[in-house]
Amino acid sequence: xxxxxxxxxxxxxxxxxxxxxxxxxxxxxxxxxxxxxxxxxxxxxxxxxxxxxxxxxxxxxxxxxxxxxxxxxxxxxxxxxxxxxxxxxxxxxxxxxxxxxxxxxxxxxxxxxxxxxxxxxxxxxx
Numbered sequence: 474x475x476x477x478x479x480x481x482x483x484x485x486x487x488x489x490x491x492x493x494x495x496x497x498x499x500x501x502x503x504x505x506x507x508x509x510x511x512x513x514x515x516x517x518x519x520x521x522x523x524x525x526x527x528x529x530x531x532x533x534x535x536x537x538x539x540x541x542x543x544x545x546x547x548x549x550x551x552x553x554x555x556x557x558x559x560x561x562x563x564x565x566x567x568x569x570x571x572x573x574x575x576x577x578x579x580x581x582x583x584x585x586x587x588x589x590x591x592x593x594x595x596x597x598x599x
Contacts (some may be wrong), residue, residue, distance in 0.1 A: 495550060503547025512541040534575055541571060 481573040495503070514533045516522070545551045545567065551560045 490585070495547065499547055503543055506543045507540060510536050510543060530579070537575075538571065541567070 514536045517529060517532060523532060545564070551564060
């Protein structure tokens with residue numbers, strides 16, 4: 474084999490376009506972080522460790538945002554240097570979509586909670 478052929482295959486963690494793959498250890502770290510970032514909010518809800526439902530909801534949303542960042546870094550390989558700035562556009566788009574999804578979900582749940590008929594009034598309807 475020629476020297477150029479060896480140089481081309483020296484780093485097996487790159488695509489032809491120069492985009493990095495993750496290593497096994499980086500994927501495992503991302504997986505462990507994802508499991509931890511899922512288990513902690515689950516435990517907080519099941520144990521009732523936080524003082525109110527509002528605080529619990531805010532903490533869960535904070536964990537969700539951190540988990541999105543973990544997925545973007547460890548599984549989608551997004552960093553500041555790749556793809557000539559397109560990664561930054563993808564990050565901005567992701568942030569906007571997360572804000573819309575979280576705020577919309579909270580708004581819908583709040584209005585459903587406010588406007589739902591109480592159970593004691595429903596029992597009289599037959």
